[in-house]
Amino acid sequence: VASSCSVEVWCPKELKRSSRDITELDVVLAEFEKIAANYRQRIDSNVCRKAIDSFCLAFKDQITDLIAEIQELKNTKKKNAKVITDIKKKRQRLLQLREEQIGAEPRLSQLQREYAEVQERKSSLRQATELLSDIKELQQDCFNYREENPKTRVVYGTSSLPALLVESRRILRAERHFQNINVKLEKALAARRGKLPEKD
Structure with missing residues (x-):
């Protein structure tokens, strides 16, 4: 990959690099390869050329290993920075949710109390309805x-509550009737006593 400064960016297949990833080592490697190529052209001895090639290859391997390590470190830092940013966002969201939960707890407690009251009322209403149904059935x-x-004389027990209620209404009506008669008799006696002459 060539940059705008005509510096070749060394980039193996397993490592992604761009012109923005150029370091001083890329510049050193490019200049070294140019110098080595020019120097090699001026050497006529095959032995010297082989020696130069071996030296250049070893030097290039060391430089490219350093470049790869630096690039991997740079990529790791980018990934770590992204992870840290995501963690901060999630932590902030968790804090926000926690604050919302704390704010909702009083309302939740109130709703739970209201729900318990409604359930209790429903239970009481159901029991009262069942009781009324049983009373009507017994009645x-x-x-x-x-x-x-x-003609059968009915003997009431504790289990005959509806019948007792009906009978009690009849007894109360009779009792009120006798009370009215008693009041009239008392008035009549009082009036008669008022007409009798007093004894010396």
Whole structure:
């Protein structure tokens, strides 16, 4: 890869590099290869040329190894910087969610209390509905029994609450009737006493 400064960027297949990744070592390597090529052309001895080629190859291997290590370190730093940035963003988001959770806890507690109250009311309503249904059923059974057995004296127990309620209404009506009669009798006696002459 050639840069705008005509410096060749050494780039193996397994390592991604661009002109922005050029370092001093790339410049040194490019200049060294130019100098070595010019010097090699001035040498006529094959032995010297082979020696120069071996030296250049060894030097290039060392320089390219350094370039690769530097590039890998640079790439690792970029990845680490990206990871750190992502971690900071996620941490900030977690803190935000935590603040929202803390702010929502009182509301959540209130909703839980309201839900518990609603459930308790539903349970009480269901129990009351079942009780009323049982009372109506017992009351109907009592009426049916009295219609089928009008001459039978009914003995009420604690399990005959609906029948007792019906009977109590009849007794209360009779009691009020006797109270009215008693009041009228007392008034009549009082009026009669007022008409009797007083004894000396």
